[in-house]
Amino acid sequence: MTSIVMTHGAFCGGWSFERFRRPFEAAGYETIAPDLRGHAAGDPPEAVVGASMSDYAADIARRCAEFAEPPVLLGHSMGGLVALLAARKVAVKALVLLAPSPPWGMMGSSLEETATAFGVQMAGLFTGGALYPDRGLMRAFSLDRLEQADREAAVALLRPESAVAVRETLNWWLDPFMTTSLGPGTIGAPALVIAGEGDVVHTAATARAVAERIGADVKVMPGMSHWLVGEPGWEAVAEAAIAWLADQDLSSAA
Numbered sequence: 151m152t153s154i155v156m157t158h159g160a161f162c163g164g165w166s167f168e169r170f171r172r173p174f175e176a177a178g179y180e181t182i183a184p185d186l187r188g189h190a191a192g193d194p195p196e197a198v199v200g201a202s203m204s205d206y207a208a209d210i211a212r213r214c215a216e217f218a219e220p221p222v223l224l225g226h227s228m229g230g231l232v233a234l235l236a237a238r239k240v241a242v243k244a245l246v247l248l249a250p251s252p253p254w255g256m257m258g259s260s261l262e263e264t265a266t267a268f269g270v271q272m273a274g275l276f277t278g279g280a281l282y283p284d285r286g287l288m289r290a291f292s293l294d295r296l297e298q299a300d301r302e303a304a305v306a307l308l309r310p311e312s313a314v315a316v317r318e319t320l321n322w323w324l325d326p327f328m329t330t331s332l333g334p335g336t337i338g339a340p341a342l343v344i345a346g347e348g349d350v351v352h353t354a355a356t357a358r359a360v361a362e363r364i365g366a367d368v369k370v371m372p373g374m375s376h377w378l379v380g381e382p383g384w385e386a387v388a389e390a391a392i393a394w395l396a397d398q399d400l401s402s403a404a
Contacts, residue, residue, distance in 0.1 A: 152243065152400055153217050156183040157210055157236075159227030159251075160316060161283040161308045163189045166226065170379040173388040179222075179395075184213055186232070189309050195280045201312035203319060203329050207235035214240045222395065226379050227251060227292075227352065228319055230343075231330060234364065237337050243400045245341040245366070246391045248378045249352045252360050254322045254331035280310035291351050295374070295381040304380070336365035342394045343367070344387055346374030367394065 154174055156167045164183035171181040186206050188197030210232055214221050220241040225233030230250025237245055285305050293301045318329045343366045345357030354370045361368035369390055371383065378387045 151178065151180050152219075153180040153182060153221040154246075155210065155214055155221050155223050155233075156181060157223065157225035157229035157233050158183070158186065158189070159225075159229045160311045160319070161288070162226075162229075163191065163307065163309060165191075165307055166304075166379050170384055170388055173385065173392060177392050182213070182221075184210075186210075186229075188312065191307075193309075195282075195310040198310055198312040198315075199279050201315055203232065203235060203315050206232045206315060207239060210236040211239035214242060219243075222246065222400070224248070224391070225250060227376065228315070231319060234332060234337065235330065237339060238332065242339050244339055244395060244398055245337060245364075246395070247341065247343045247357075247360070247366070248387065249345055249349055249357060249376050250343060250360055251319050251330075251352060252356055253363070254325070254328050256356070256359060256363065279313055281313040281316055282310050283308040292376045293381070294376075296377065300380070304377075332364070336363075340398045341366035342369065342391065344378060344390060345370050346376055346378055347372050348374060349376045351376040369394075 156171060158164055158166045163185045167183040171183060174181050187201055187209055214223065214236065220243045222244045223233040223237055223242045224246040226248040228251045230247035231253060233245060233247060234253060285308065288305060288308065289301060293304055296304065318325050322330055341364055343357050343361040345354040347354055347370050358368050371387055374383050375381055378384060
């Protein structure tokens, strides 16, 4: 059985895949949705302090290495970038990236994308501490297509995020260590990037640029926004990923 490791985005946890993982399991995959370090429900806010994107990637790479055979890595938003970085450290059968944060050196492709990044980061521009989620921004840009009850349920589960990791992702030009750089060449595994047509957090144009950078296939979902794992239409996103995986020769992938 092929396993899929699902990596959540900033301020979230493995809970974000609660519904999204079910179609994959119905299709015969084993799914694992770990919390990134410091993101479990019982973790204190300071648990994320100082955590780097390289730490997150190393943790996910170690988790992937525990399987008898390489898993598929799936990541959403910042978790998509974590998955990309992890795939440089460990063998994976395939990558599925949902609205991924772009790696070092890639600018956002719209004013809204830049403004969103600026708004998230301003609360902790130079701190190494815990950055608390801006729930207003999340409601307006990430969770905007959810019904109010679902939106508020998701907002209630948001966690503090490492200010270091957010800065390395959204303000990479401030990072002299180039933490989120992928290095030269494409990713040595088949990859699919899925974007929401109406996403302003990581736009479809940005997703296409990421896909071109890593040699991935790309699919844009009409009418969708950023919360591809749970907003109306999420089932079609899962179905697209499952159909794409079925077309890959995962039995021989290393």
